[in-house]
Amino acid sequence: MSAVIQIPIDENEIISYNPATGKELGRVENTSAEEVKVAVENGRNAFQTWRKTSFSERRKLIMKAREIILAELDEIALLISHESGKPVAEALSMEIAPVLDLMQYFARNSEKLLKPRKIGIGLYGLLGRSSKIIYQPLGVVGIIPAWNYPFSIPLGETVMALMAGNTVVLKPSELTPLIGLKIGEICKKAGIPENIVQVVTGAGATGAALVEAVPDKIMFTGSVATGKKIAEAAAKNLTSAVLELGGKDPMIVFADANLELAAQGAVWGAFCNAGQSCSSVERLYVEESAAEKLTELIVTETKKLKVGIGTDENVSVGAMSSERQLNIVKDHVESFEKDGAKLLTGGKSDGLFFEPTVVVNANNSMRAMQEETFGPTLPIATFKTEEEAIKLANDSEFGLTASVWTKDSAKGKRVAERIEAGTVCVNEVLYTHGIGQTPWGGFKNSGRGRTHGIEGLMELVQPQHIHVNKLAILPNAWWMPYSKTAVETFRGFARYFASGSLFQTSKLSPQLTKRIKELLKKK
Ligand code: NDP
Numbered sequence: 001m002s003a004v005i006q007i008p009i010d011e012n013e014i015i016s017y018n019p020a021t022g023k024e025l026g027r028v029e030n031t032s033a034e035e036v037k038v039a040v041e042n043g044r045n046a047f048q049t050w051r052k053t054s055f056s057e058r059r060k061l062i063m064k065a066r067e068i069i070l071a072e073l074d075e076i077a078l079l080i081s082h083e084s085g086k087p088v089a090e091a092l093s094m095e096i097a098p099v100l101d102l103m104q105y106f107a108r109n110s111e112k113l114l115k116p117r118k119i120g121i122g123l124y125g126l127l128g129r130s131s132k133i134i135y136q137p138l139g140v141v142g143i144i145p146a147w148n149y150p151f152s153i154p155l156g157e158t159v160m161a162l163m164a165g166n167t168v169v170l171k172p173s174e175l176t177p178l179i180g181l182k183i184g185e186i187c188k189k190a191g192i193p194e195n196i197v198q199v200v201t202g203a204g205a206t207g208a209a210l211v212e213a214v215p216d217k218i219m220f221t222g223s224v225a226t227g228k229k230i231a232e233a234a235a236k237n238l239t240s241a242v243l244e245l246g247g248k249d250p251m252i253v254f255a256d257a258n259l260e261l262a263a264q265g266a267v268w269g270a271f272c273n274a275g276q277s278c279s280s281v282e283r284l285y286v287e288e289s290a291a292e293k294l295t296e297l298i299v300t301e302t303k304k305l306k307v308g309i310g311t312d313e314n315v316s317v318g319a320m321s322s323e324r325q326l327n328i329v330k331d332h333v334e335s336f337e338k339d340g341a342k343l344l345t346g347g348k349s350d351g352l353f354f355e356p357t358v359v360v361n362a363n364n365s366m367r368a369m370q371e372e373t374f375g376p377t378l379p380i381a382t383f384k385t386e387e388e389a390i391k392l393a394n395d396s397e398f399g400l401t402a403s404v405w406t407k408d409s410a411k412g413k414r415v416a417e418r419i420e421a422g423t424v425c426v427n428e429v430l431y432t433h434g435i436g437q438t439p440w441g442g443f444k445n446s447g448r449g450r451t452h453g454i455e456g457l458m459e460l461v462q463p464q465h466i467h468v469n470k471l472a473i474l475p476n477a478w479w480m481p482y483s484k485t486a487v488e489t490f491r492g493f494a495r496y497f498a499s500g501s502l503f504q505t506s507k508l509s510p511q512l513t514k515r516i517k518e519l520l521k522k523k
Pocket of ligand 1: 145146148149171172173174175204206209211221222223225226229230243244246247277278279372400442447
């Protein structure tokens with residue numbers, strides 16, 4: 001297998017490598033801060049035209065982009081596998097298929113989801129007023145994704161931003177620039193006009209330059225540390241940012257669960273994408289009486305997994321994306337052993353490949369049960385009661401996703417609602433990022449804001465309140481000049497009108513008439 005590779009970064013270019021083989025895949029421009037600024041300006045100019053396009057025009061372009069992806073399906077899957085190290089199987093199942101679904105959903109439904117909405121304004125309505133909300137696009141959306149889902153995350157966010165009427169400047173990770181550029185190429189081939197989607201390549205500094213260039217929104221996916229830096233830099237210009245950050249997701253397995261299914265779910269949840277998913281199962285808590293059986297099943301399933309180069313269709317666990325990430329995994333496995341946990345299988349690395357590793361006798365006091373690993377490890381701990389399971393699951397700075405496994409659906413839902421996480425699945429694991437209709441985002445240090453779903457779309461627009469007075473013939477009682485009559489009327493507003501009751505408000509009529517007459521006389 002491969003030798004561990006370093007990513008050299010030149011002042012003018014970055015080199016993309018295949019982490020599985022160490023082979024160079026290509027070189028791309030290291031975009032300067034000045035060029036990033038120009039890209040944001042170009043995006044802002046292009047926004048003036050794009051915002052006026054109809055939903056149907058946008059829909060046609062996104063559906064065209066889908067056709068292009070389908071026409072180049074295998075080529076794109078191969079590129080994702082080559083640049084990220086993941087198996088082609090996962091490029092198809094975890095990136096391309098879900099984002100194609102998201103594309104058709106938002107292409108077809110954004111108009112309905114962003115339909116102007118009338119607001120009931122109670123007694124003000126009786127005074128001839130009406131209110132509605134319309135959703136205005138923001139302008140330029142800066143997208144800064146991580147390298148772990150380098151196609152589906154930035155493309156999904158791009159599609160949602162475009163459907164909402166925004167333009168996009170995307171800065172892919174330095175580890176996956178070719179996939180970022182591929183997104184730009186797909187948009188261009190689909191006929192999306194110039195400067196509506198721009199891709200700027202480079203390392204962290206290019207991402208920082210994008211934040212400094214003051215886009216109208218930042219969609220960031222990455223670590224808590226970088227998320228904090230971005231939040232700080234964005235705050236200087238009051239730029240709002242959605243932050244999709246790390247996770248240490250728990251899986252709770254009760255003794256009454258279907259243990260065979262739970263074991264398979266745990267293995268996929270912990271080892272897919274070589275464990276480099278923000279919603280990977282990173283802590284498994286099993287009810288004590290089922291621990292031995294579940295562990296045995298997990299180890300058996302894990303030993304079936306082939307580790308290797310992702311283009312081999314029988315490979316389940318591909319290469320890790322970088323040496324930095326590999327070193328974190330090694331450190332956590334060592335630290336588990338030092339702290340008294342025991343490895344039942346795995347634990348070794350070869351180049352950037354790390355064996356899927358099952359650890360038992362883990363507990364929450366261990367460092368590796370608290371910090372995000374982001375690699376193919378599955379630590380198992382036990383609990384005795386429902387209450388203890390909830391406490392252990394919530395004992396984390398993170399709260400992205402969680403899962404509860406039981407045949408008792410009332411218990412499943414009861415426990416799910418007490419877990420501090422943005423998504424909690426019952427008898428399911430990890431995959432809901434693939435459902436574009438459902439919101440995605442974390443509690444606690446796992447992030448701020450949402451992507452996907454109506455909640456995600458709302459992050460990409462600003463609500464505008466349009467208020468109309470259809471009876472604009474009389475002055476308002478609360479206008480100037482004030483007087484003794486005015487103050488008495490306002491007392492009545494507080495006592496009667498503010499009750500929301502028509503009957504109470506009717507008591508105010510004589511006073512209101514007096515006040516209006518007073519205002520008319522003063523004209
Ligand atoms: P990083 O935080 O290192 O990087 C994320 C992105 O930010 C990359 O594009 C990176 O560029 C860029 N970047 C780095 N420094 C800056 C800066 N100062 N200003 C602006 N941009 C910057 O995260 P990783 O790429 O290592 O991703 C792994 C993390 O992402 C994990 O913690 C994982 O849990 C999280 N994640 C969260 C998801 C969620 O939905 N909640 C989904 C996927 C991942 P470059 O790579 O070129 O340095």
